[in-house]
Every structure is written in structure tokens, then in C-alpha cells.
Amino acid sequence: VVLIGYMGSGKSTIGKELAILLSYNFLDLDDYISEREETTITDIFKEKGEIYFRKKETEYLNEIINSLDNVVLALGGGTPCYGNNLSVIKKSENIISVYLKLSIPLLAKRLFPERGNRPLISHLKSEEELIEFIGKHLFERSPFYAKADYIINTDYKSKKDILEAILMQLI
Template identity: 40%
Template sequence: MRIFLVGMMGSGKTTLGRQLATQLGYTFVDLDEYIERREGKSIAQLFEQEGQEQFRLKERQALEAVVQEYDQAVIATGGGAPCFLDNMQFINRSGKSFFLDVPVEELVNRLLNSDLSVRPLLAGKSTEELNHFMTKTLSERLWFYRQAHYTLSGNIQTSEALLTLINYI
């Protein structure tokens, strides 16, 4: 089974995904890291040099490649991945999807405690700008995220809670 984790930046897709993959004995794939290895450039460089539209095409190609390459994997998508092209439908056809639904306030707190320079859409934003951006972006993306097969809500999510949910599927 392929398990796709979708949600906003800072929702814990990579952290929970790594833990869950270990618990299941699956391969863990962070889609952004996969793209960086494949392209030989950072996500920030791809955005800067090629633009968001070209990046989204590369992101889709990476999604397709990961699905071809792995039958048993936990895949942490980038925050925007489900929202472009028909990626959310592709994700849902290719495995089980889980939306990590974390309140904006918690997302902002987590992001402020990370290196924003590695996130092209957030680099250089003040706390107020970050809060506004995350609120606006979440409202735009929620329609896509809610198409996930399952939703795990709240600001305290664990790989054990995900594993319990997966065991009931």
C-alpha cells in the first residue's frame, strides 16, 4: 500500500511520515527531497530559476515516478502538490491519502521555529505576513486537502494515531 500525507507546510508530513514508515517497515519518500535529488537543485532554486508552473510539472512527474518505483511507501507530499493539475485525484487512485489538518496558529508557530529560507513561498516573511499567508493559502488549498481519504485533525498528531487509523482501513 502507498500512503500519501497531504497538508500545509509545517503540518508534520515529513516527521510523521518517517516515523510511520519505520513502524510499517515501508520506504519513506519526501517528495520535495525526491525532486531535489532528481533535478540536482533545491526547491528554492527550482522556483527561482524555472518558476512555479515548471516546478509543478516536475512535481507531478516525481509523483508518477514514485508511484512506479514503490508499492509500499509513505509519501510526504509538498504542501501544494495536491492542489495542481489533477494531483489529488492521482494520489487517491495510487494509494490511501491522509490530510494532516493542523490549526493555522500551530502551523505558524512550527514554521517560525524552522528555517524559512528553504521554503520559497515563505522566505523573508514577517510573523504577521506569515500568519496572513498561511491563513489565505490554507483557505485556497482546503478544498483539495479535504478530498483525501482520511483526515487527522488537531495540533497533536502522532504516527501511532496514524498507524491506528491505517490498521482500521
């Protein structure tokens, strides 16, 4: 099961719980990249740039898809939008993709306090700037996210409700 969605949409949080319910392993692609590169995502962006990061992201995504079964994989927010990542996910018969869709104001509310840990938004000074940034980003990314097998609207839903909605699609 591959979880896609914008940063802050709950992919890792929901993914960990979903993995437990399914008796699968959980992997966060960003954590996997950090581990393999032996540095943080922030430092990869700073020292080697986004292009290097996106190449590594594709490489490690393919590695995971081709070598692991029974995994809940939380992608980075941009992963489905770069290279052939989305087509690799869509072409695999063993993968079910789920888009965790959260509204812009709720994303901003979640992300603003933790923007220091997120390289793409660390420079934004106000919640208004963040809302504008997310809006532009989502405009570009939504067509990719919308190609997921299932779309779960997570606005004002509890973890339990989100997990139930995903499990209903997987049955």
C-alpha cells in the first residue's frame, strides 16, 4: 500500500497504524533515503540540491517496490510528481495507492509550527505565505495525486475514521 499526499497530510502517522492493522512493515521513503544517504533530507537539499534528491528518491522508490512485499510505504509529498515515479506505482499490480487529501487551511495549520524541519517551506514567515505556497503547490501536484487508486478526504476525520476508510477500500 502506497500512501501519497501533500506534506503534513498524515502519510507517516496513518501509514504506521495501517501497517500494524495489516501486519505489514512500514516504510517512510524520506526516512529510507536519509538512512541510505547517511544524512538528513534537509542536508541533502542544502548540500546536493533538489535534483540530486529527486534522482535518489526515484532510485530508492524502485528499490523498495522491486524488493519488498507487505509494506505500507509513505511517499514524500513530491514523489509522485517527479520522473516516472507515478507510472512505476500505477503499473505495479501489487500496489494499491491511496491519496490522503487534506484541505489547504488544515495543511497550513499543521505545517506552520514544524516548517523548520521541512526544507521546502522553512523560509516562509507567516501562515498566510504558507497558505499561498501550499495552494500553488497543490495546484501543480493535485493532478498527480488524483491518479491514486483511492482518494480519502481526511478533513476533520479521526485517525480511526481514516484507517477504516482505507481498510474499506482494501477489502
